Amino acid sequence: MNILHVSCSPRGPASESHRLAQDIVHHLVQADPAATVVERHAGDGTLLGIDGDYAQSQHGSADVSSSGTASRSEVLIRELESADVVVIGTPMHNFTVPAALKLWIDHVVRVRRTFDVSRLGKVGLLRDRPVLVAVSSGGRFSGEGTRQPDFLTPYLRAILGIIGLHDVTFFSVEGMAFGPAAAAEARARVGRSLQEHFAAWSGVTQ
Secondary structure (H helix, E strand, O other): OEEEEEEOOOOHHHOHHHHHHHHHHHHHHHHOOOOEEEEEEHHHOOOOOOOHHHHHHOOOOOOOOOOHHHHHHHHHHHHHHHOOEEEEEEEOEOOEOOHHHHHHHHHHOOEOOOEEEEOOEEEEOOOOOOEEEEEEOOOOOOOOOOOOOOOHHHHHHHHHHHOOOOOEEEEEEOOOOOOHHHHHHHHHHHHHHHHHHHHHHHHHHO
16 A cells, blocks of 8 residues: 655644644554555645646646646656555645645646546546545634634545545544643544544455
């Protein structure tokens, strides 16, 4: 099994979303000790926005995959194509995805490469595979005590679905800004969710 871990927090390993994503990766490796893990640090500031040549290519048929940011796009798409499982660790920023994750999305959601356009709409070109998303949030956006809207999870389902990735599961630690007790409760809750999910996962993969 090849695991792609996309880490999107500017805080890196110190972030709550990164720690949760690492827990997910740990469960996956426990299920398949021969698994390999590719780390893609989208949140470290090295991933640049798309350039003019890349943008222009989206309106025509020119292949610019060997130059500019389209070259980086090709690297990221190949990482995604090679993965059997994708783990995305991301904070929620202003009710939605952070800029780093949006940059990664802009590189991998690419017309004539990861999706095509038909008269019936966009058609994904990638094979489906599990995408496990670890989300951290200062507020609560799901369940009881919800205090804020959630544009992150529906957006990710929609945009990943465009390229053919429909098997998307979310795990979240919410209310992290409400003090140590709330944070500890959130971590315990998501820990139980992971145990339940991977107990079923092991049954499927054995």
